[in-house]
Amino acid sequence: MAAPFDLNDDSVVVIVGSGAGGGTLGTELALKGVKVVMLEAGKRHNMEDFVNNEWESFSQLAWTDMRTTSGSWRVHKNFPNLPAWIVKSVGGSTVHWAGASLRFQEHEFKTRTTYGDLEGANLLDWPITLAELEPYYTKAEDRMGVTRTNGIPGLPGSNNFRVFEAGAKKVGYKEVSTGRMAINSQPRADRGSCQQIGFCFQGCKSGAKWSTLIAEIPRGEETGNLEVRPESMVLKIEHDASGKATGVVYVDKDGKTQRQKARIVAVAGNSIESPRLLLNSASSMFPDGLANSSGQVGRNYMRHMTGSVYGIFENPVHMYRGTTMAGIVRDEAKHDTKRGFVGGYEMETLSLGVPFMAAFLDPGGWGRSFTSAMDGYVNTAGMWLVGEDMPQETNRITLNSDVKDKNGMPVANVHFDDHPNDIAMRNHAYSRGMAMYDSVGAVRTLPTPPYPSTHNMGTNRMSEKPRDGVVNKHGQTHDVPNLFVSDGSQFTTGGAENPTLTIVALAIRQADFIAGEMTKKTI
C-alpha cells in the first residue's frame, strides 16, 4: 500500500475525485513515479460489499448530497434534488457504469465546422482531433479490456439483446452487435469473465467490469506513489499571490478541516462538482471563481439527449438476466440532417429491475395505464437512446447560495432546458426504437422520459482560445497553469457516445503531459 504523504508535502499532485478521470490520471501518474494524493468524497467499498438490490445499492453508492435544479427538463419536476444519478464512492461512476466503450467520431470533434451556426447552441470545435486522440483511445481500450478491440471477443447475446437484434435487422439496421464493452468476455488482467449477473449499475460483484476502483487504483497504490483518502470532501482550492494553485482545503473522514499542499491540482469531481468547486474557490484575485476569466465555468452543461423505449411482448424476455447494457445499434450515430437534426444517437439495450422500473418508467405516473405496463415486466425488452445534445450557455451549474451543504458551502444548482435539436432527435429516436420492437411483435411500446443524468459533460470545456472555454487541449486551465480539469467537464461537445472511454483516453494523455511538464519544470 501507498505510504501516506504529509499534508505539507508541496511536491504532490492532488487529484480531486477517483472516477474515470481522476482514478485513471492518478494511477497513470503513480506508474510514472509521480507522487499523488487522491481525495475522494465517498467511502471505499470492496466489490464483495456491492448489493444486488437497486434501492439498497442506491443508498450505498449514489451521490445524494443536496443539489437543486431548475429549467424545463422533466427531471426538475420529478427528481428536483437528484439531477444526476452518479456515484459518491472510490471509483466514482466507474463503479456504476454499464461499460459501453465507444470512440467519438471524427466530426464530433469539429461540431462548429460540421453543424454550422445553430441558433441557441454554443457550438465549438475541440482543440484536438480524433487523429490526436487515437493513440490514447488504443491505450485506453487495452487497459480497460474493451471487447471487439485488441482481439478480445464480444460478449454473448442475452435475451434482451436477441429481441433488440431481431428488431434491428427487421427494420434494416446493419450495425448491430453486443458492442464494445469494458467487461471481460474472457479472463484478462487478473479479472475473470462476465457471469451475466445483471446489476452492472449496482457495482460488479465478479470483477469482470472495468472500474478505477478495482482495475486502476490498486495498481497505482502498489507503486507506493498513490495515496487515496476516502471521505475527503474538498471545499476550496487555494492559490498564492502569483495566481498559482498551492493546495486544497478539505474536510476529512472525521469531520476535521485539513489543508493539503500541492505542486499541481487536478479537478475530477464530475461536471457538477468540478465547476462547483472552482466557483466556490473564488478569491479577491479570482472574484468570479477560479479559472473563470472566460465566464464559461459551469456553462454548456450537457447530459446527452436520452430517453428509453420499452417493448412489451406476448412471451417472456427476462431482460434483467445478464449485462445491463447488452447490445448496440450504431446506424443512427452518423450526422445526417435529412432526419431533421444535427448529430446522431446510439441505441443501446438497457434493463431495470422492478423497483427502478416503477420509479423511472413514467415518473409520477399512476393508475391502470402504468400498472398494466408493470404487469408486463417479464415480457418486456428495453433500450436506451443516447445522442449528442447541444451545448447551451444557459444550461449551467451555478452556486445556490440559499442552500448550503453540511460544510456550509453553497450547493450546485443544475439548470437545463432541451434545445430544439435535442427534442427533434429524441422524437426520431423514440419512433425508431418503437419501430424496432413493433417489427418483432411488441403488443405495446413505451417511450420513457430521460432519467436523472448519468452522462454529465461540458461545464469546464476545452477551447483553443482562452475566451471560449476553461481549459486547453491538455485539460490545463487557461488561467492557472498548475490547475487541471480531468473529467468529462472538459468536453467541448458531447458526441453521441458514452463518455467514459473518452474521459479515460484524455486522462492518459493528460498524465503524459503533466509528467513531461514536471520533468521540464514548467509547472
Place this chain on the structure above:
Amino acid sequence: MTTLIDRRGPSRRALLAGFGATGALMISGLAVINPREAWGLEVANLKPETMRTLIIMARDVYPHDRIADKYYALAMKPYETGAATDPALKSLVEDGVVTLDTLAKAKHGVAYADLGWEDQRTEILRQIEDGAFFQKVRGGLVVGLYNQEEVWPIFGYEGSSADKGGYIDRGFSDISWL
C-alpha cells in the same frame, strides 16, 4: 338511496363492501383486518378508518389485481408508525382522507372507501393528484410497494443473482419464441 341502505342493514353493507372497494378490509376495534388474507394491522396513531382508506387508495394508485392487500398495507404502514412522532405527517394524512371522503360524498353520497368502482375512486384521486397528500402517498408507495421482494415473483423478477452464480448457466439467453 337512504331507504335502500337502511333496508339492507349493516350485514348486507358489509357483504357488499366485501365485493366492492374495500375488498376484504374491515375495521375491528383498533385494527384493520383482512379475514380472507388472514392478517390484521393494529392502528394506534391514526384512525382505523383512515388506515383502511389509505390501503384502498394505495391499490387505486397502483392497481395490481394479482397483488394481495397485505403488500399495500405494508407499504402504507410507515404512515401509521410515522404519525406517532410526526404531527405534520399525521394531519396531512388524516386531512387528506377527510378530503377524499368529502369529495366522494359530494358526488356519490358515500365515503371514498365505500365507492364500488375503481373508476369512481380514481376520478376523486385525479382531483387531488397535484396536492401534497397524494404526492406524499404516491411517492412513498412507488418505493414501498415495488421494493418488497415478496411481490417481485408476481412480476417475474428474480432479484439478487450474484449469490446464485449470475445467469450464465441460468437462462440469460434462453428465449425461444423469436
